[in-house]
Amino acid sequence: MKRVAVTGLGLVAPGGNDPKEFFASLAAGRSSIGVLEEDWTERLATRIAARAPFDASAHFRGQQLRMLDRVSQLALVAAKQAIASAGIEWTDETRASTGVFFGTGMGGSTTTDEGYATLYRDGSDRIKPFTVLTAMNNAAGAWIGIEHGLTGPNLTYSTACSSSAVAVGEAWLRVRSGSAPLALAGGAEAPLTLGTLKAWEALKTLATEDPLDPAASCKPFARDRSGLVLGEGAAVVVLEDWQHARRRGAEIFGELVGYGLVTDSAHITRPSIDGQARALDLALESARVAPDDVGYINAHGTGTAANDAVETAAIKRVFGARAKKVPVSSTKSMHGHLLGAAGAAELVVTLLALRTGTLPPTMNLREPDPECDLDYVPNAAREGQDVDLALTSSFAFGGTNAVLACRRV
Amino acid sequence: MTTTFDAIRALIKRDFELPPERLQRDTLLEEIELDSLAITELVFAIEDEFKITAENTIPPFKTLGDIADYVARLVAERDAKPSPAPKRAAAKAKPTSATKPRAAKHAAPRAAGTNGAGVTKPAPARTSVSSTPPRKSKRSSARSNARVR
Numbered sequence: 001m002k003r004v005a006v007t008g009l010g011l012v013a014p015g016g017n018d019p020k021e022f023f024a025s026l027a028a029g030r031s032s033i034g035v036l037e038e039d040w041t042e043r044l045a046t047r048i049a050a051r052a053p054f055d056a057s058a059h060f061r062g063q064q065l066r067m068l069d070r071v072s073q074l075a076l077v078a079a080k081q082a083i084a085s086a087g088i089e090w091t092d093e094t095r096a097s098t099g100v101f102f103g104t105g106m107g108g109s110t111t112t113d114e115g116y117a118t119l120y121r122d123g124s125d126r127i128k129p130f131t132v133l134t135a136m137n138n139a140a141g142a143w144i145g146i147e148h149g150l151t152g153p154n155l156t157y158s159t160a161c162s163s164s165a166v167a168v169g170e171a172w173l174r175v176r177s178g179s180a181p182l183a184l185a186g187g188a189e190a191p192l193t194l195g196t197l198k199a200w201e202a203l204k205t206l207a208t209e210d211p212l213d214p215a216a217s218c219k220p221f222a223r224d225r226s227g228l229v230l231g232e233g234a235a236v237v238v239l240e241d242w243q244h245a246r247r248r249g250a251e252i253f254g255e256l257v258g259y260g261l262v263t264d265s266a267h268i269t270r271p272s273i274d275g276q277a278r279a280l281d282l283a284l285e286s287a288r289v290a291p292d293d294v295g296y297i298n299a300h301g302t303g304t305a306a307n308d309a310v311e312t313a314a315i316k317r318v319f320g321a322r323a324k325k326v327p328v329s330s331t332k333s334m335h336g337h338l339l340g341a342a343g344a345a346e347l348v349v350t351l352l353a354l355r356t357g358t359l360p361p362t363m364n365l366r367e368p369d370p371e372c373d374l375d376y377v378p379n380a381a382r383e384g385q386d387v388d389l390a391l392t393s394s395f396a397f398g399g400t401n402a403v404l405a406c407r408r409v
Numbered sequence: 410m411t412t413t414f415d416a417i418r419a420l421i422k423r424d425f426e427l428p429p430e431r432l433q434r435d436t437l438l439e440e441i442e443l444d445s446l447a448i449t450e451l452v453f454a455i456e457d458e459f460k461i462t463a464e465n466t467i468p469p470f471k472t473l474g475d476i477a478d479y480v481a482r483l484v485a486e487r488d489a490k491p492s493p494a495p496k497r498a499a500a501k502a503k504p505t506s507a508t509k510p511r512a513a514k515h516a517a518p519r520a521a522g523t524n525g526a527g528v529t530k531p532a533p534a535r536t537s538v539s540s541t542p543p544r545k546s547k548r549s550s551a552r553s554n555a556r557v558r
Contacts, residue, residue: 061426062424062425062426063424063425063447063450066450067446126453126457128453129449129450129452129453130446130449130450133446161558269558270558271558300558302558304558306558307558395558396558397558
């Protein structure tokens with residue numbers, strides 16, 4: 001088995017147009033959740049969401065812009081950053097073996113929404129000619145492959161909120177097995193459209209707007225939590241065979257050491273203590289570490305009533321008496337739920353937490369919930385922490401539970 | 410008077426940001442890097458501009474002149490036909506005595522909860538996701554997503 005280094009990081013998400021800016025924003029406890037102001041949002045019961053500070057026209061133009069849904073635009077920019085930070089000088093050989101492992105829950109949902117609006121709202125048959133190509137779920141991954149000429153496997157994983165954690169995990173398995181020295185892995189989501197937001201609203205999962213401070217509407221692990229806040233973004237990492245990375249003198253941002261993946265197969269939405277605990281256990285087992293080695297958990301922590309209580313119980317089951325001593329934080333309190341991009345974005349957060357020794361906080365945790373009684377790093381980052389090993393969890397509709405384990409280098 | 414070719418040239422300039430001087434009748438599409446997808450997009454714009462409908466299979470154009478000739482032919486064919494019945498306009502129009510029965514027939518299955526074959530189906534059982542108890546208090550409101558990850 002090969003050791004797997006993370007040699008490239010790329011991200012566009014609420015709070016930052018690159019990993020450093022994003023992490024600095026989280027470490028400062030700054031929320032990027034706000035009130036959507038577009039005219040169409042008047043039809044929403046709650047207008048809060050987390051937008052990425054991203055201007056597509058700064059990166060794309062003309063026909064390329066028309067060919068890319070927002071989800072692919074975000075993905076391409078994050079991938080470009082990741083490759084640049086890895087400092088890869090491609091050869092025909094590395095291009096041929098490098099795969100793209102990408103996650104998205106809803107694919108080109110802006111395109112889908114616009115297509116339906118044209119067809120049903122406007123009564124027009126003039127659906128844009130690239131609708132299929134921009135809406136399809138594998139478009140983002142495919143465009144990354146095309147832009148960088150990567151001709152290894154190009155796979156898109158769609159397991160809702162764990163899509164990109166699964167994508168990274170599956171890429172990790174490939175690099176670890178020695179089948180490829182390099183892989184690009186990550187995910188993207190751009191769900192802030194009327195159709196998608198309305199659908200989430202109908203599911204009664206979205207947070208109620210905080211009357212005093214909309215930016216504080218997502219309250220993971222708090223007694224007054226009322227749901228999740230949707231966000232958009234993309235994150236991509238470069239995974240690389242450790243020796244390959246060392247030989248070329250690459251900077252190593254961290255080591256990906258474990259991956260736990262299980263499925264509840266019990267209920268389409270309801271989380272399971274057993275399922276989450278099994279994923280945590282498997283991540284530790286594959287990393288060949290004990291629960292005592294873990295110094296930080298970046299939680300799934302959506303801010304829904306069910307998840308946060310179940311996740312707390314699962315952590316207690318795995319960590320036993322030590323559970324309350326492990327810092328656990330949900331950065332979703334600041335960047336919202338990036339759905340298919342969440343796992344990869346939170347992996348970036350976790351790697352940077354290990355690297356900087358700063359554990360980002362769970363914001364808006366003012367009212368403790370008796371069911372959620374761990375150390376959630378409430379309301380302020382914790383600096384100067386000497387943490388070697390961390391986990392990041394992603395638990396999805398459909399029951400796919402994925403946990404990644406990473407180590408400081 | 411604007412010719413067919415001039416109008417197509419204007420569309421290409423607008424959508425593909427190509428300078429007009431590079432757009433001549435004998436310009437090869439590959440010279441200006443208009444691939445099959447670009448042609449698909451251009452034909453879509455042409456359909457709107459000329460109020461025509463291209464055939465299902467777009468011919469293998471080689472030059473911009475080929476496109477102009479094709480469009481001119483479709484325009485001529487369109488103009489040669491007797492005015493079609495205003496099908497789309499009728500469908501969009503508010504129900505009249507002529508359209509009402511048809512609209513009612515189509516609306517009926519949905520309104521009556523039938524399966525379209527005229528058989529009334531019982532209301533589907535609510536799933537557990539939607540069977541969340543009604544909100545009663547602030548607390549129950551906060552817990553409305555009690556079964557959601």
